[in-house]
Amino acid sequence: MTVTAGWYMTxxxxxxxxxxxxxxxxxxxxxxxMCIELMxxxxxxxxxxxGQELRDLTGQLAVFFVLVVAAAEVVVGLxxxxxxxxxxxxxxVDEFNELKx
Amino acid sequence: MSEFFIRNIWLVILLPAIGTVVLHFxxxxxxxxxxxxxxxxxxxxxxxxxxxxxxxxxQGTAEAHVAHVFNWIPALGATxxxxxDPLSALMVLVxxxxxxLIHIYAIGYMHGDERFTRFFVYMNxxxxxxxxxxxxxxxxxxxxxxxxxxxxxxxxxSFWYVRPSAAxxxxxxxxxxxxxxxxxxxxxxxxFSTFGTLSYTTVLDDPGKLLGAGTAxxxxxxLLVGATGKSAQxxxxxxxxxxxxxxxxxxxxxxxxxxxxxxxxxxxRTSSIYALSxxxxxxxxxxxxxxxxxxxxxAMAQTDIKRVLAYSTISQLxxxxxxxxxxxxxxxxxxxxxxxxxxxxxxxxAGAVIHGMSDEQDILKMGGLWSKMKTTxxxxxxxxxxxxxxxxFAGFWSKxxxxxxxxARGGWWVVLWAIGLVTAGLTAxxxxxxxxxxxxxxxxxxxxIHPHEAPKxxxxxxxxxxxxxxxxxxxxxxxxxxxxxFLEPSFKHLTSAPAGATVWLLxxxxxxxxxxxxxxxxxxxSRTDRAEETWTWSIPALWRRMGHAYYMxxxxxxxxxxxxxxxxxxxxxxxxxxxxDGIVNGxxxxxxxxxxxxxxxxxxxxxxxxxxxxxxAVGFVIWFLATGGL
Numbered sequence: 001m002t003v004t005a006g007w008y009m010t011x012x013x014x015x016x017x018x019x020x021x022x023x024x025x026x027x028x029x030x031x032x033x034m035c036i037e038l039m040x041x042x043x044x045x046x047x048x049x050x051g052q053e054l055r056d057l058t059g060q061l062a063v064f065f066v067l068v069v070a071a072a073e074v075v076v077g078l079x080x081x082x083x084x085x086x087x088x089x090x091x092x093v094d095e096f097n098e099l100k101x
Numbered sequence: 102m103s104e105f106f107i108r109n110i111w112l113v114i115l116l117p118a119i120g121t122v123v124l125h126f127x128x129x130x131x132x133x134x135x136x137x138x139x140x141x142x143x144x145x146x147x148x149x150x151x152x153x154x155x156x157x158x159x160q161g162t163a164e165a166h167v168a169h170v171f172n173w174i175p176a177l178g179a180t181x182x183x184x185x186d187p188l189s190a191l192m193v194l195v196x197x198x199x200x201x202l203i204h205i206y207a208i209g210y211m212h213g214d215e216r217f218t219r220f221f222v223y224m225n226x227x228x229x230x231x232x233x234x235x236x237x238x239x240x241x242x243x244x245x246x247x248x249x250x251x252x253x254x255x256x257x258x259s260f261w262y263v264r265p266s267a268a269x270x271x272x273x274x275x276x277x278x279x280x281x282x283x284x285x286x287x288x289x290x291x292x293f294s295t296f297g298t299l300s301y302t303t304v305l306d307d308p309g310k311l312l313g314a315g316t317a318x319x320x321x322x323x324l325l326v327g328a329t330g331k332s333a334q335x336x337x338x339x340x341x342x343x344x345x346x347x348x349x350x351x352x353x354x355x356x357x358x359x360x361x362x363x364x365x366x367x368x369x370r371t372s373s374i375y376a377l378s379x380x381x382x383x384x385x386x387x388x389x390x391x392x393x394x395x396x397x398x399x400a401m402a403q404t405d406i407k408r409v410l411a412y413s414t415i416s417q418l419x420x421x422x423x424x425x426x427x428x429x430x431x432x433x434x435x436x437x438x439x440x441x442x443x444x445x446x447x448x449x450x451a452g453a454v455i456h457g458m459s460d461e462q463d464i465l466k467m468g469g470l471w472s473k474m475k476t477t478x479x480x481x482x483x484x485x486x487x488x489x490x491x492x493x494f495a496g497f498w499s500k501x502x503x504x505x506x507x508x509a510r511g512g513w514w515v516v517l518w519a520i521g522l523v524t525a526g527l528t529a530x531x532x533x534x535x536x537x538x539x540x541x542x543x544x545x546x547x548x549x550i551h552p553h554e555a556p557k558x559x560x561x562x563x564x565x566x567x568x569x570x571x572x573x574x575x576x577x578x579x580x581x582x583x584x585x586x587f588l589e590p591s592f593k594h595l596t597s598a599p600a601g602a603t604v605w606l607l608x609x610x611x612x613x614x615x616x617x618x619x620x621x622x623x624x625x626x627s628r629t630d631r632a633e634e635t636w637t638w639s640i641p642a643l644w645r646r647m648g649h650a651y652y653m654x655x656x657x658x659x660x661x662x663x664x665x666x667x668x669x670x671x672x673x674x675x676x677x678x679x680x681x682d683g684i685v686n687g688x689x690x691x692x693x694x695x696x697x698x699x700x701x702x703x704x705x706x707x708x709x710x711x712x713x714x715x716x717x718a719v720g721f722v723i724w725f726l727a728t729g730g731l
Contacts, residue, residue, distance in 0.1 A: 023711045032707075097705025 008049035015042035029081045029091045040070050106154035110168050110185045113193055114232045116147040120225035128218030137208035140221035144204050144228045148197035155190040167238050178298025179241030188591035192235035192366055195441050199358045200228050202562040206449050207350035209558035227253035231359050240289050240299040250360045251278045258347040270343035277340040281330015288323030305373050321374055321381025328364030332418045335392045339657060341415055345407040349452030357414045357448050358441040365421040365437050369430045372592050382426050389422025390517040397527035402647035406451045406464050409535045414444055420503050423521055427514055429506030430592045431585045435577050436499035442573045443487040443496055446566035450481040453555040469544035473552040476560045478540045480567035485536045487570040489529035490615045498574030505607045525611050529618030537626040579604050
């Protein structure tokens with residue numbers, strides 16, 4: 001039994017779905033962040049797998065971009081969450097609705 | 102020496118320009134009266150440069166010279182080039198010469214005014230502009246001068262701008278002149294489209310080659326529209342009487358001696374175009390004759406010392422138009438020159454009277470000033486005789502030459518001659534009335550007024566101008582047509598005054614008419630100090646109409662200004678408010694409505710946004726699967 005690209009893709013799809021469902025169902029901002037990371041890394045996995053399968057380095061290149069952007073996004077996002085938490089004593093996104101129309 | 106100045110004739114323009122700049126930046130520090138003397142020196146030097154440069158022209162040893170200064174707008178054929186020929190030389194000498202005297206006079210007249218230096222900045226700027234206008238060898242340069250003198254006129258009429266009437270008068274002068282300029286500009290455009298250049302050298306040398314008879318008429322009439330605006334002829338004369346709101350030296354220099362003659366000068370300059378079109382010439386002459394008569398009747402009933410002279414100026418400008426319209430260009434320009442002398446003199450004398458009477462301007466409240474103001478009185482008597490056309494004073498020779506030239510052309514021009522002759526009688530009448538009411542008879546001053554003679558700085562220019570008004574006419578008489586000989590190179594198509602017995606007969610007739618005018622006015626106004634009532638009693642209705650200038654301001658107000666204001670009000674309060682603002686506000690309203698409709702989508706629940714995104718992504722995937730890509 002060889003591990004083919006399909007396996008990786010399946011794993012990535014499962015991870016992505018878990019992340020997406022987590023975003024939709026959890027209300028703690030930190031957990032939602034973790035779910036976003038999960039989704040991003042699921043996508044990274046598809047890039048790597050496809051790059052390996054197609055013998056193309058572009059896949060890995062894309063992953064580097066995603067990692068860098070994700071790191072930057074985490075820095076900003078966590079800073080916002082910490083700031084909001086200090087003010088509101090909660091990390092529940094349902095409470096943060098000042099900007100609703 | 103002369104050679105150098107002819108080649109660098111732009112020095113004439115530069116000198117007063119330097120005065121303008123220096124006084125503008127340092128005038129406050131220089132202070133009065135030095136600033137006035139600097140301005141007078143600049144224009145005086147300009148006069149001397151012009152005089153030296155004119156010597157070869159007087160001697161007849163020099164041809165007209167075109168001085169190229171720089172390329173300005175080559176695409177428009179607009180080169181900054183100046184023309185030094187007999188006509189421009191004469192105009193420079195009149196403008197700078199009379200200008201110098203009036204500058205000096207103004208040092209006395211404006212003494213103590215807090216904007217003394219500002220006044221001389223404007224006066225020097227005016228001299229610069231007017232000299233540019235007369236020296237131009239290019240319609241574009243002419244137009245620059247033309248507009249700049251209009252600007253100076255505006256600035257100086259509303260010089261005492263805190264008086265609402267002065268501010269309004271300045272505005273009126275500017276707007277009426279704009280109406281004239283509109284026609285003038287169209288005329289210039291036709292010239293440019295026909296000749297491809299605006300240079301006199303090409304356009305005026307032989308315009309018949311390219312200009313058809315119909316186009317020549319159109320150009321002539323359009324240029325005339327500009328001239329009627331600047332020279333205050335029917336129907337655009339209405340600004341000039343109001344322009345008397347300005348200081349009196351301004352009235353003398355700009356609204357009598359020089360600027361208002363720009364229209365006459367321009368028609369004389371473009372004489373070769375008018376030679377192509379009899380229609381245009383007839384219209385010029387007719388407008389001139391009608392204006393002369395019309396304004397003279399109004400002048401008869403005015404009671405403001407300056408308004409009499411203002412209407413008289415309009416009337417005399419009408420004579421000049423009659424002259425240039427009869428192709429008697431020398432006569433027209435000759436009258437321009439003598440008029441500059443005696444009308445500047447009259448205005449300066451009126452200024453001296455106003456000065457001595459503590460700003461009283463109503464001649465019904467004057468009288469008996471002869472003994473109080475000897476110099477002014479004598480010089481005014483000279484000016485009155487000169488403008489009335491009594492020999493040997495200057496006005497006689499020039500006015501008579503215009504009338505006899507018109508008579509000599511025959512046909513329709515004989516009618517115009519008759520109008521001019523009647524006007525000569527009216528002129529003698531209103532000027533005598535003016536003189537008698539001001540200087541003779543019993544004093545009718547208000548209490549507390551102590552008339553006194555003006556200072557030397559004001560009376561000396563009066564005496565110089567009086568001398569010029571006395572002998573200035575002798576340069577062109579039927580005995581020795583000196584000016585005609587001098588100006589001949591500038592005009593190709595010239596009607597000369599008739600020779601022999603006719604000219605003397607015509608002269609005798611016009612002198613007789615003038616004497617009748619003087620006699621009637623003398624009888625009516627010198628006997629009693631309440632003379633106004635005797636005359637008013639006999640034809641009160643007509644007299645009242647003339648006193649109010651036939652209510653022409655009201656007619657213009659009702660026919661032109663009121664509809665204009667209605668259109669403006671409609672544009673501002675209906676069109677702008679409803680249509681323009683409607684479009685702007687409507688755009689805003691639409692955006693706001695759409696925003697309000699979409700606002701509920703922003704629910705504030707992060708997870709519902711996430712669900713929307715996920716649903717969208719799923720939707721895309723399904724769509725891709727169903728259609729197999731884009």
